[in-house]
Amino acid sequence: MTGHSPKTARQIATVVLNRFDPKKGHAAAVLSDLLNQTNETQRATDLVFGAIRNRAVIDKVIAEFSGRPVERIQPELLNIIRIASFELIYCPQTPEYSIVNEAVNMAKALARKKQTAFVNAVLRQITRHIQNRQIPLSQAELRRTLPQTLSTGCQFDKENLADPQTSPAEYFSIAFSLPEWLVTEWLSEFTEEQVRQICFASNRRPSIYIRSNILKTTVEEIAEKFHDEDIDFEMVPLDDLQASRMIKIRNPRAITGLPGFKEGLFTVQDITAALPVRLLNPRPDWKILDLCAAPGTKTTQLAEITEDSAEIIATDIDTQRLKSVNENTARLGITCVNILPYEQVLNSKFDAILLDVPCSNTGVLAKRIEVRYRLNPKAVNELAKTQAGLLAAAVKILKPKGRICYSTCSIQKAENNRLVKDFLRDNSDFELQSELLTLPSAEEFDRDGGYVAIITRK
Numbered sequence: 001m002t003g004h005s006p007k008t009a010r011q012i013a014t015v016v017l018n019r020f021d022p023k024k025g026h027a028a029a030v031l032s033d034l035l036n037q038t039n040e041t042q043r044a045t046d047l048v049f050g051a052i053r054n055r056a057v058i059d060k061v062i063a064e065f066s067g068r069p070v071e072r073i074q075p076e077l078l079n080i081i082r083i084a085s086f087e088l089i090y091c092p093q094t095p096e097y098s099i100v101n102e103a104v105n106m107a108k109a110l111a112r113k114k115q116t117a118f119v120n121a122v123l124r125q126i127t128r129h130i131q132n133r134q135i136p137l138s139q140a141e142l143r144r145t146l147p148q149t150l151s152t153g154c155q156f157d158k159e160n161l162a163d164p165q166t167s168p169a170e171y172f173s174i175a176f177s178l179p180e181w182l183v184t185e186w187l188s189e190f191t192e193e194q195v196r197q198i199c200f201a202s203n204r205r206p207s208i209y210i211r212s213n214i215l216k217t218t219v220e221e222i223a224e225k226f227h228d229e230d231i232d233f234e235m236v237p238l239d240d241l242q243a244s245r246m247i248k249i250r251n252p253r254a255i256t257g258l259p260g261f262k263e264g265l266f267t268v269q270d271i272t273a274a275l276p277v278r279l280l281n282p283r284p285d286w287k288i289l290d291l292c293a294a295p296g297t298k299t300t301q302l303a304e305i306t307e308d309s310a311e312i313i314a315t316d317i318d319t320q321r322l323k324s325v326n327e328n329t330a331r332l333g334i335t336c337v338n339i340l341p342y343e344q345v346l347n348s349k350f351d352a353i354l355l356d357v358p359c360s361n362t363g364v365l366a367k368r369i370e371v372r373y374r375l376n377p378k379a380v381n382e383l384a385k386t387q388a389g390l391l392a393a394a395v396k397i398l399k400p401k402g403r404i405c406y407s408t409c410s411i412q413k414a415e416n417n418r419l420v421k422d423f424l425r426d427n428s429d430f431e432l433q434s435e436l437l438t439l440p441s442a443e444e445f446d447r448d449g450g451y452v453a454i455i456t457r458k
Helices: 009-019 027-037 041-053 055-066 075-090 096-110 113-129 168-175 180-189 192-202 219-228 272-280 297-305 319-332 342-347 377-396 417-426
Strands: 130-136 145-147 152-156 208-212 233-235 246-249 266-268 287-290 311-314 337-339 350-356 398-408 430-438 450-457
Touching: 009 027, 009 041, 009 075, 009 096, 027 041, 041 055, 041 075, 055 075, 055 113, 055 168, 075 096, 075 113, 075 130, 075 152, 096 113, 113 130, 168 180, 168 192, 180 192, 208 219, 219 233, 219 246, 266 297, 272 297, 272 350, 272 398, 272 430, 272 450, 287 297, 297 311, 297 319, 297 337, 297 350, 319 337, 350 377, 377 398, 377 417, 417 430, 417 450
Parallel strands: 287 311, 287 350, 311 337, 350 398
Antiparallel strands: 130 152, 145 152, 208 246, 208 266, 233 246, 398 450, 430 450
């Protein structure tokens, strides 16, 4: 931090929104450039991501209580109001007066008296119409209540949502700021309760999980280190597919500052993202290709599970992003990974190919916060074509009896089991060994959504 006094989380969050366009660019990149100007890094992050995840419904509330469409509010004032509205609706522990006061002071620093009065008036209208900032959803009137967590919401004195009984797609779409076509697609695939869970998971603040580097340490040793340094963590209960347990970090902080990070004792990885490599169950005597390897989280997992003895080749069409694979293998002390340009791998043959394809990201909407404003059905179909092309390319370099681990962080049928079905229909020398669709969850051990299929050559 330079000689200026540090900025508040709200000031930083507003600057990020001013510089961020949801149709292009990434809020996280803008935010990381500014975080050194505040002491409240976690709070600034929560405000930015929360306001963007819930932006559509926040804008609806602002339009309703300001009496004008958000397009007619000066953008810099609008972003001050957006951050304050997010806090009023979704951060019930923060006192109303401090939210409104700081917003008014920020408007003062920026604008003329009349506009400052406007900011004050809109926020006072919103607070006047909020009946209960945190009500159990079981007691709430759903058409008047914006959901905050699986069990609580913020209730207004008038209806602002569709009827969940008669128009579930419209209700979920507005309440969770998600595209209606996407919710409609989910409702045709999953039960209404599953869709409700997906919506909550898509707007959750995602937990941080770590996978221990079994080449260097055990999960128990890491737990002991964390315990000694007063890091609040929890062990994830073991499931059938886990080689070793994962740890959930309870109090978010800079990962690079955690004990053991620099020594390469662990990697950050979501619970669901850890499943494809486990399902593949790679062996130390295999030659394995990770075809879309960057940033290398799964590449390093392949190396760890095979005791750093398999012959692993990592590549990616985006050569810039391969740098991160290099950094990760170096930090973890992994030696069996060779990073090669994409063209060079196409004349080898492999026992196994990990195909973690580019996808629509509908299973990771909580982390890829911009996706909901960019995605459309056409884009999903284009991605499915790319995915099918990558599968076809993998087939050409697979040994007899070899296996492909096809995975996405999407929950759309078009990119997952429908695509795999079509592939098997057209390639009779292949069979499906196993497949697993995981829906995102906002429960205590929250997780992203994703799909994995193990396809073997007969």
